[in-house]
Amino acid sequence: MPIFLQRCFLKKKKNLTFLLLQIPQWCAEFCLSVQFRHGMVVCTQIHSQQAVDLALRVADEMDVNVGHEVGYSIPLEKCCASETVLRFCTDNMLLREMMSDPLLERYGVVIVDQAHQRTVAADILLGLLKNITLLRPELRVVVMSAVEPTPKQLTHLSGSEVPVMRIETQGAGEVVYTSSGGNYFCSALRLVLEIHHSEEWGDVVVFLVTTQEIDLAHDILCHEGRSLPPHLGELVPIVMHPGQPGSLPETERARRVILTSSPNEDFFWAVRSIRFVIDAGLEKRWVFNPRIRANSAVIQPISAGQAESRKQLTGPDGKCFCLYPNDRQLPAEVRPHIVESDIASTVLFLKRMDISGMGHCHFIDRPDPEGLMQALEELDYLAALDNDGNLSEMGIIMSEFPLEPQMAKTVLASCEFDCVSEVVIIAAMLTVPSCFIDPPGELKAEANRSHMKFQHPEGDHFTLINIYKAFKQHQQDPYSNEEKWCQDFFLSHTALLMADALHAELTDTLKRIELPISVPAFGSRSNTLNVKTALLAGFFMQVARDVDGSGNYFILTNKHVAQIHPLSGYGAKSPKRGLPEWVLFHEHSFSEDNCLRTVTHITPEEFIQMTPQHFFHNLPPSESKDILQNLFHHAARRCREEKRPSQEERQQEQTSERCVLQ
Template sequence: MAASLSFESGGLPRPFWCSVPEWCYESELRYCTDDMLLREMMSDPFLEHYGVIIIDQAHERTVSTDILLGLLKDILLQRPELRVVLLAIPPFTNKLLSHYHSIPLLSLEPPSPAEAVHSHSGNKDYFFPALRLVLEIHRTKEEGDVVVFFASAEEVNCAHSILRREGTRLGAELGRMVPVVLCPGRVGLPTALSDQPDSKKSRRVFLSTTQGEDMWWAAESVNFVIDTGVQKKMVYNPRIRANSEVLQPISQCQADTRKQLSGPTGKCFCLYQEDSELPAEKAPQILESNISPTVLFLKRMEIAGLGQCDFIDRPDPEGLMQALEELDYLAALDDDGNLSEIGIIMSEIPLDPQMAKALLASCEFDCVSEMLTIAAMLSAPSCFVEPPTGMTHEAAQCHRKFQHPEGDHFTLINIYNAFKQSQREHYFTSQKWCQDYFLDHSALKTAEATRSELTDTLNRIELPISEPCFGTKSNTHNIKRALMAGFFMQIARDVDGSGNYFILTHKHMAQVHPLSCYGAQSHKQGLPEWVVFHEYTLSENNCMRTVCEISPQVYIQMAPLYFFYNLPPSESKDILQDMLDPDASRKCEEKQKDIPVSNQDESGCGIGSQTYDRCVIQ
């Protein structure tokens, strides 16, 4: 059931359709994402250019949507003429009513749900039962397409390969079974939904994840829904500054949405028990994400004169403290906890704080062009395409042509430059070029657009953009220095020479991702001892993604001392400390022999024997 809420400040119910002011006849309709609207608030904090704001799918609880919902409550007090309409579904409508108090609520009757068939067993083993159910439905010859909701994109791709193989073994009398990967942002998605099968006997099987639930416009031909009842999510752990991959049950709200996809005449097969206890609604992303970008934005809003953000669900205090600590390490805050000059410039750049700081540092090191490409490629979806069955070796050979000996960040520059070259030489065949090299054309186009936007931002705030000189020794050194200016908190050391990397900030062990240029194919050439990485995921493999070799001497030069000396004790830290101050390290060892064990800290030195002043990185 969908609901619409409209309100003004002061809780005075006034339907926005009761009169049509003259300005409506000259209005402009602007469609944008919630994140785009937040960026606009940096220059227009009270949204004075808008008379009506409509927020769709507020129940999705993205970080940007939650920030908007919190800030709008304060804006409405300043602008009583502003109209706000929120589109959401229960039970989140109850939270909105409680948050904004006396506001009108317009409810729409929900469509009749499909017949639900629940499993009598648990959903631990749901993958192959879901595929068997697809084949059973196809053998019944009943008309209608099928939608299957899996937990992750990896499962979707695996299911697609299996169903394509099994589809070739079905008898001709059953008709064609056409599996279609249905993921938001995927190339050709609208066509896949709107195009009708080439034969009346053809059946499409849409394979999707949680992100495809709101594509209800695909329901015209869908008669069967298979719901596995689980989802894989990335939940941020502030203690280790990393995402953890967790398998969770979907919410009751999601389950009800899926039952309505096939309409009253369809069937929804739920691969979980009917009495399973599902959470009432989706967890807000602000409780499961790194909120450093959120804190940086809200600090900027304080400068603009906007009050505290009244969150519907307040962020976790531990996550908030970690975000403030990270911004402090990045020199984005001054001694009073307000935005510094560096922090104000970082808030202008639409990137995560660490990448914004790296891009800012590249202005000093004359490698802006290369860092713009790295930032754009890492902001866009992965450019590597999952190869078809049996072509893994061919895909690896194609990707190896772009690999750079200095690391994955440089490999991304190679890929982007080759893509741009293909556009210049064969503009109309750049998509074919991407297919030949097993690269995602849409991801590279997204990176191209992102890079253009970042370039415009740097020009607007009058930061210098150096000429590209990729490939020179000095340029390589400068790129690494710029990366470490932002990502000095993400350093790891190979402790045994076999690829077991020790992460200095939280003492976890990790491996390099197989798709890295330092992956399995490069073991013969040896692995770098010290690396900086872009992303670390706590999962079955504990992989670091986008890795680049660094020099420990340069790391010491770039890391702020007040961060460096807060690192937990380890052999790797001792090596760095010895490089930083060999004499002090030897004195510490000599003093340690004379200090009782009870008076020694974890690093082996006397408690309170040394203090270090804060310093600000370049």
């Protein structure tokens, strides 16, 4: 047993029950054996739902109630108590906990699962744990990986040979390589139907690439399933998007076809009914470009480790169809997210941890230097850093919020401009997944009409306030069915519940740090202006101008031209509505459709009022910048004139001076 309690990597194969249910319990028994002298056990997961599911299953095995000896904590939900000895949580939650407990003194064992996914949070956690283990040699760290760890990972925590324990199985079943001729989507659906006609027992997992492919495959299989002979049984396609794993519905005499994409491989280790895997061998990754401050979608081959994990899902009696040739050279390992992500939030967190200089955090792979400089520059523009590069008072308060730095700055600005109630709603709605449901086919037009009923003339940010307030009104009405209301208006009930929970958390944070919360004033002209001003305080880097009056918006920071997304209140679904010249936007989906999402009309005067001068001067030259420059000079001249004393005032000053001299 002690080998599990030292710093080790575990090669995870088929038996998820053994790994994820037994090992945390063994660690808890170890802590119990020393009477929890060094603390309790925490086990991190990437996805919230996995943390909850594991806590429920472990509590059941230990014959205790979840929330007592075994618990979990995930964003917006906490189910644990003072007597909790084994807690499951997301890696992000453990990082936030380190802001108040930097040495994790509550814990004797830290289990980091799914390390092979190389998420930003997991890599930062492992980097900080290296420092902690030097200061707390009694702390035990267990790292679990589904693929063979690299030498760099093995030597990371201790700098020497790390004990490794591998859990081997009988291996994968039959593997069939087949060329899809470039059309893996059609090949995958054809294989699903062929498997179903073979009448062999077992569920199917299909690894596609994009969410659009997953949704389209679901619709096609639903349509095809209606014409299948009854004796074959029902074909039940199930959509499982990355980051949103949930429980699979139980079915009788039916074959489940689970449609998913990377990085969802880990979720299926516990699904024993899987017998067939269809693997496109590709994945979609978002790569942040610091020069244009936008993410680009990149389709690339999966790693050799991912391919092997997918083959193992079938067990020894199943079959994996690889829709690529056997001789294809796959990357040896997953590319770490920290080298291709926007790390502004990460840098803010590390600064909060009093890490001066990135060399003090022991990264397995260091962030991209250009991305790091961009992150530091953004925090400087947001006044989160002082002249020495350390966190300013503003930055310290910003780090208290579970928000991106720009949104955190917006919330703080709302305290100054007396519009906290409205801005907190916007922050919550934009942080959780989109509440808009965009159905395919004939329902799309009906959904657009439903969404237009909430449109606000000032822009999409205000539309989100309308939606949230309408949802709360129906939620508080005892005679209203809020879930049916969401369904009728093509809104996501789950997303709105998440927004409501985050709204409550943000409000509690404001009260805890004793910041003022304004009385709601939504709808008044002054409140509208204040909300826009607060938004510009955080998002002045995301402003664009319609250069030709036809909807071609020039983005000031990177000189790219984009269009407003059709689902926006200013988009194609509202053709009678005029297009504003200047807009503030929340997101630029650069590589998908080159559209600006969540757009609100602003004026150039409002922009120059809230923009830091050093940011404005660093904008690349353009006609739009010249317009703003003229406005800036005009405003400065007017300000000087207002401050310049009149001739009568100058005479009074001279008289006063003479009197003083006498």
